Amino acid sequence: MHVLLTGASSGIGAGLAEVLGAAGHTLTLVARREEKLRDVAEGIASPTHLLVCDLCDLDAVDSLIADAEAVGGPVDMLVNNAGMELLCPTAGAPVETAGRLLRLNLEVPLRLTSQVLPGMLERDRGFIVDIASVAAMGSQPYGTWYAASKAGLSAAGRQIRWEIRHTNVHVLTVYPGPIHTEMGHRAVSSYKKDPTGGLLPWGTTEELGRRILRAIDRRQGELIYPRLYTATAWFPRVIDFFGRFANIELAEPK
Numbered sequence: 001m002h003v004l005l006t007g008a009s010s011g012i013g014a015g016l017a018e019v020l021g022a023a024g025h026t027l028t029l030v031a032r033r034e035e036k037l038r039d040v041a042e043g044i045a046s047p048t049h050l051l052v053c054d055l056c057d058l059d060a061v062d063s064l065i066a067d068a069e070a071v072g073g074p075v076d077m078l079v080n081n082a083g084m085e086l087l088c089p090t091a092g093a094p095v096e097t098a099g100r101l102l103r104l105n106l107e108v109p110l111r112l113t114s115q116v117l118p119g120m121l122e123r124d125r126g127f128i129v130d131i132a133s134v135a136a137m138g139s140q141p142y143g144t145w146y147a148a149s150k151a152g153l154s155a156a157g158r159q160i161r162w163e164i165r166h167t168n169v170h171v172l173t174v175y176p177g178p179i180h181t182e183m184g185h186r187a188v189s190s191y192k193k194d195p196t197g198g199l200l201p202w203g204t205t206e207e208l209g210r211r212i213l214r215a216i217d218r219r220q221g222e223l224i225y226p227r228l229y230t231a232t233a234w235f236p237r238v239i240d241f242f243g244r245f246a247n248i249e250l251a252e253p254k
Helices: 011-022 034-042 064-072 095-123 144-163 182-189 204-217 225-236 236-243
Strands: 002-005 028-030 048-052 079-080 127-130 169-176 222-224
Touching: 002 064, 002 095, 011 028, 011 034, 011 182, 011 204, 028 034, 028 064, 048 064, 048 095, 064 095, 079 095, 095 144, 095 169, 127 144, 127 204, 127 222, 144 169, 169 204, 204 222, 204 236, 222 225
Parallel strands: 002 028, 002 079, 028 048, 079 127, 127 169, 169 222
Antiparallel strands: none
């Protein structure tokens, strides 16, 4: 399959690129940082194309699918992975940064999905993989904008799954919990104390990639990893209740 993967230069995206490449898929990797993209591509044996693009430039986004297909052929799988996080009090949040977050985390995936779906539906095959977050289902202290963007992506996935339910095009929404990435560790360090209490499990990009491939093979609609965070989906009110007493505060800016 030809896979278009956004946010491929680091973290979850880089791990997914390695797993998808090892499975023999043709890759188009998208990110802003060309040098980082090249570092990721060096370790991949399958055909790999690079598209350097700032996804907050909507003009560039609107030509991205056509650019990818001109090089690698029809996109069989779109992985909407690129994203950013913002942890701050909702009162007085930096609106420009928050607006960029909503654009990157929610608007861009929807634009790309709208571009790629017509071809997939015409061919009657294809996969869309949205990397959301467990923050979409439960409380993330001081993460209002991030959680809202991921909840929106989750809702969009459910709607699209319903629209295309009689076709062979499939949508998988992925809800990662804490993952050992630069972004994941930076988020935890934003608090005065670890909000996981040092007890809840962390995942790896490699295992997440393997589980995504397995979920695609099984045509799952949703995937939560690590599995313990499935409780976030089943008991959000309980989690919110205990969160009230957790006394979690942001660290002082350095």
